[in-house]
Amino acid sequence: MNIKxxxxxxxxxxxxxxxxxxxVPLKDGVITDDGRIKASLPTIKFLLAQGATVxxxxxxxxxxxxxxxxxxxxxxxxxxxxxxxxxVNFSEKIIGxx
Numbered sequence: 001m002n003i004k005x006x007x008x009x010x011x012x013x014x015x016x017x018x019x020x021x022x023x024v025p026l027k028d029g030v031i032t033d034d035g036r037i038k039a040s041l042p043t044i045k046f047l048l049a050q051g052a053t054v055x056x057x058x059x060x061x062x063x064x065x066x067x068x069x070x071x072x073x074x075x076x077x078x079x080x081x082x083x084x085x086x087x088v089n090f091s092e093k094i095i096g097x098x
Contacts, residue, residue: 006043011052018043022058022076029070031079041083048084056080 020040025032040056047054061071077090 006046011047011050014052015055016047016052017055017057018047020044020056020058022056022073022080023060024076026060026070026075029075031075034079034083037076037079037083040080044080044084 024036077088081088
């Protein structure tokens with residue numbers, strides 16, 4: 001079986017859907033440990049450097065099918081933007097166009 005890896009796939013000008021484990025601990029909406037976000041940075045930076053548009057999908061906690069504001073990924077998007085040094089678009093919508 002020939003498994004493709006990021007360094008063997010041409011992603012220039014393509015949209016890449018990246019599933020990240022960004023399930024970080026929050027206290028009162030503030031990230032208390034951004035280790036998982038930082039662990040995703042090398043892959044995200046590599047894709048951006050290759051000219052890809054990166055679409056990140058993730059979850060926070062276990063909402064059990066309900067929308068829970070305390071489990072929003074908005075604080076993670078803000079921290080990711082700070083770490084990347086560029087803007088990160090965040091969609092509140094979980095279904096449909098942004």
